[in-house]
Amino acid sequence: MTPRLRHLTTLEHLSRESIEHLLDRAIALRDACAHGTRKLDTLAGRTVLNLFFEPSTRTRTSFELAARRLGADVVNFDIGFSSSAKGEALYDTLHTLEAMHLDAIVVRHKVSGTPDELVRHAMSGVSVVNAGDGNRAHPTQGLLDALTIRQHRPDFENLTVTICGDIRHSRVARSDVHALGALGVGEIRFCGPAALLPEASEFPQCRFTEDFDSAIEGADVAIMLRLQKERMAATELPDEAAYFKRYGLNNQRLARAAKGCLVMHPGPLNRGIEIADEVADGAQSRILEQVANGVFVRMAVLADLLAR
Numbered sequence: 013m014t015p016r017l018r019h020l021t022t023l024e025h026l027s028r029e030s031i032e033h034l035l036d037r038a039i040a041l042r043d044a045c046a047h048g049t050r051k052l053d054t055l056a057g058r059t060v061l062n063l064f065f066e067p068s069t070r071t072r073t074s075f076e077l078a079a080r081r082l083g084a085d086v087v088n089f090d091i092g093f094s095s096s097a098k099g100e101a102l103y104d105t106l107h108t109l110e111a112m113h114l115d116a117i118v119v120r121h122k123v124s125g126t127p128d129e130l131v132r133h134a135m136s137g138v139s140v141v142n143a144g145d146g147n148r149a150h151p152t153q154g155l156l157d158a159l160t161i162r163q164h165r166p167d168f169e170n171l172t173v174t175i176c177g178d179i180r181h182s183r184v185a186r187s188d189v190h191a192l193g194a195l196g197v198g199e200i201r202f203c204g205p206a207a208l209l210p211e212a213s214e215f216p217q218c219r220f221t222e223d224f225d226s227a228i229e230g231a232d233v234a235i236m237l238r239l240q241k242e243r244m245a246a247t248e249l250p251d252e253a254a255y256f257k258r259y260g261l262n263n264q265r266l267a268r269a270a271k272g273c274l275v276m277h278p279g280p281l282n283r284g285i286e287i288a289d290e291v292a293d294g295a296q297s298r299i300l301e302q303v304a305n306g307v308f309v310r311m312a313v314l315a316d317l318l319a320r
């Protein structure tokens with residue numbers, strides 16, 4: 013039997029069995045809640061706090077929907093209108109909120125390692141879920157990407173996955189590599205300008221290139237990433253038109269990939285910079301499937317952590 017999670021801050025040390033268990037549970041919950049049209053009582057009496065110190069559309073909304081569809085109460089902590097704005101320390105905020113009784117904290121923070129810090133300081137019995145920390149990890153995005161790929165191409169060992177864009181600053185790329193590596197993906201290619209690629213020593217299992225035309229050649233999955241300007245110095249910003257010319261995914265480039273190549277993007281999209289409209293809205297785009305799967309994967313994670 014797969015051991016239940018206590019917290020989820022990274023996928024780095026999760027086994028293939030644990031990841032497959034979460035993906036299977038996501039599908040089971042999707043069916044049990046009839047794609048969101050039926051509410052479950054799995055987490056009745058439980059309280060989930062969304063504590064987002066960085067903006068989010070997809071992750072925050074889907075954690076809220078996931079918790080509600082499982083019957084939990086949800087509190088969306090509004091940082092802008094909280095006492096954080098008056099200088100309250102993170103741990104004082106944490107202990108204040110815990111005193112009101114919580115079962116899980118879903119946290120997003122610009123500083124890598126914040127979720128693990130919260131694990132160290134949280135009251136026993138409170139689970140911490142990482143909704144994205146700095147450039148380090150976005151574990152539920154890694155899971156939802158793996159689920160989306162599995163629905164179309166369960167033969168992970170035969171797959172070539174190309175991840176293109178600002179990988180250096182990307183927590184999504186890191187969690188994708190952890191998930192896809194554990195699931196046995198045959199080849200993972202990293203592509204982007206040298207300044208936006210991570211150190212090769214961090215990813216000995218990936219192939220690196222600055223040439224997108226060769227990176228997309230024969231790929232079964234293309235995961236496009238945006239330029240994360242919020243994590244770059246002004247001098248690091250590439251010229252957007254030149255970037256699109258070299259690294260933007262358009263139909264002409266997609267034709268070099270394997271037939272039926274899945275086009276993915278974690279969002280938010282910057283159209284005309286890393287992806288053309290014709291591809292983002294095209295027949296091979298799986299972007300909205302990723303969004304839909306995000307709710308089911310987050311239901312699986314919350315249920316695994318909190319169900320009695």
Ligand code: CP
Nearest residue numbers: 068069070071278279
């Ligand atoms: N993929 C993702 O994390 O999107 P949001 O920033 O909108 O949550």
